[in-house]
Amino acid sequence: MNNDKKIINDIEAIPSLVQSKRQIDRYNLDIDAQAILVASRLMAAGAQLGHASEIHFSRFGLSTGRYRLLADLEDYEGEELPSQLAEHLGVTRATVTGLIDILERDGLVSRRLSSEDGRQRSVLLTEEGAKKLREMAPEHFAWLEAMVGLLSIDERSVFLDLLGRVTQGISALTDERSLKPKGNISNE
Amino acid sequence: MNNDKKIINDIEAIPSLVQSKRQIDRYNLDIDAQAILVASRLMAAGAQLGHASEIHFSRFGLSTGRYRLLADLEDYEGEELPSQLAEHLGVTRATVTGLIDILERDGLVSRRLSSEDGRQRSVLLTEEGAKKLREMAPEHFAWLEAMVGLLSIDERSVFLDLLGRVTQGISALTDERSLKPKGNISNE
DNA sequence: AAATTATAATTAGGAACCTAACTATATAGG
DNA sequence: CCTATATAGTTAGGTTCCTAATTATAATTT
Structure with missing residues (x-):
């Protein structure tokens, strides 16, 4: 029985600290291995969440x-x-x-x-669209809440703060390449 | 000049707390608005990161x-x-x-x-593949490091911990539907 | 040994999102 | 006025990943 097909995010797919270290050591780079690990994990989490989200919404006939x-x-x-x-x-x-x-x-x-x-x-x-939203609201919001259910209220605040700064970091990276910055990224 | 096209993750695209509250209030649900906000932001961050990543790798002729x-x-x-x-x-x-x-x-x-x-x-x-990896390593790892550059070392640890638990939460949601759990999620 | 079943990789076709080109309308300059 | 340029939406075609079906080989069962 091949129900393994469903479980994509296997334990193997999660990048480990030793793996990050190995990669950095290979090229003698002056980089913090943990930073690489955090970035890699976030990318993995993003992909996982995107996939889970599509599955979630497909149950309501939506994407x-x-x-x-x-x-x-x-x-x-x-x-x-x-x-x-x-x-x-x-x-x-x-x-x-x-x-x-x-x-x-x-x-x-x-x-x-x-x-x-x-x-x-x-x-x-x-009206049908409004009805669809009304019908799926309880289950949908419960789904969203369950996602962060393992975090306490305080931890959620901390996570939000840290995630916000990572998001800023990503934005800075993508904007970097446009030589004419729009002037709204002010901290040098 | 329409260089706005590049900046997809506009300020408008970021979900706010009042928006989450409004959605929950509309249907009188007993849900923590902040939890919804965290979940929504994470989804937005995941999408943003995925996009940024493709742009990053495309500079090396890769995805x-x-x-x-x-x-x-x-x-x-x-x-x-x-x-x-x-x-x-x-x-x-x-x-x-x-x-x-x-x-x-x-x-x-x-x-x-x-x-x-x-x-x-x-x-x-x-050999050509190995060379490609060698050549892009410095820039690539610097890119990854910059992503979490706004976080201190300690904050990275905290973020990693919290992200891990959110990931667990997501896994639990997707696995939920398969009534025969594989039994490898052991911490009850 | 032959027939069934499982496994490895591939092919075929679909979903989500992108960029670039196109159509139709609006606005501005001479 | 009337040509040039900008804007709103759409269309055409590409990329990344998916699921389901297919092909080829191996393992198992009788």
């Missing part, structure tokens, strides 16, 4: 992106422009078009032409 | 997966079976086949038939 779009729409009184959605979700407008296509096909949102600007199309949350 | 395969190969004396690689990387064998295809095309690995078992094909790190 992570499509749920997030619906939730954002709900947060903005049930009507938004695709470009706003793209900005809120942190994805491209092309991606939003695809998300809307499927949600519209499934009757969870609808498109409407804007009267003010002929280029714009409003996206509206349908 | 995250292909780099990880090369690095794992190096860790195992330059020779492994595809099935071992799949397990170590936490991806399916089908994915590994695809990764090897491109790495082989680019001359970074080679395939060899196993003498012992006719079903197996060994994957070998070529």
Whole structure:
């Protein structure tokens, strides 16, 4: 019986400190092995979470992106422009078009032409879409809460703080390459 | 000039505490808003990191997966079976086949038939593959280190601990559905 | 020994997100 | 006015990873 297929994040897939050390030693680099371990673990956790999330939402006939779009729409009184959605979700407008296509096909949102600007199309949350969100809310939020269930309230605050700074670190790395910084990363 | 396209993780894309509270209040759920915030932020961070990682590796003509395969190969004396690689990387064998295809095309690995078992094909790190790893090591590890550069040594330990428990939480959620646990998650 | 079953790798096709090119509309400059 | 340029959304095609089916070889069962 091959139920191993389900368990992707095997113990083998988790990078260890000795592994990080070995890699650094091989090239005689002046790098903190633990820093490498933290970064590697975070990458592994990110991939794992992304995968788990898709499985979670698929039980409601949604994907992570499509749920997030619906939730954002709900947060903005049930009507938004695709470009706003793209900005809120942190994805491209092309991606939003695809998300809307499927949600519209499934009757969870609808498109409407804007009267003010002929280029714009409003996206509206349908009654069915609102119902879907209402129905999945308890289970969904319980799922999210369970994710951090092994952390105490205090630990959650600490984690949030540390994660925020790591996120900042990542942003700095990706922005670095654009030689014209927008000026909002001020700490030298 | 539209260099905004590069900066995907806009300030708007980061979920806030008030947003989490609003969502929970809407359905009168007995859920800790901060827990939702932590979970949401982690998901956002995971996506951001995944994206940043692809950009990082693309500068060396690699993807995250292909780099990880090369690095794992190096860790195992330059020779492994595809099935071992799949397990170590936490991806399916089908994915590994695809990764090897491109790495082989680019001359970074080679395939060899196993003498012992006719079903197996060994994957070998070529000299060119080893050279690639050697060349990118300084920049790559510096990149990883910079990611957690805003954290002190002590904070890295704390972060590692908390992240580990969140990871456990996620694993528990995904395994939950398979009614026959493998019994290797022993700490009750 | 032959037939069944398991395993290793691959192939085929799908989902999510991307970039770049395109269409339609709006705005600005001469 | 009317051409040039910017913007909103979409379309086309690529990448990464997945699941399910397929092929080839090994192990097991009768």
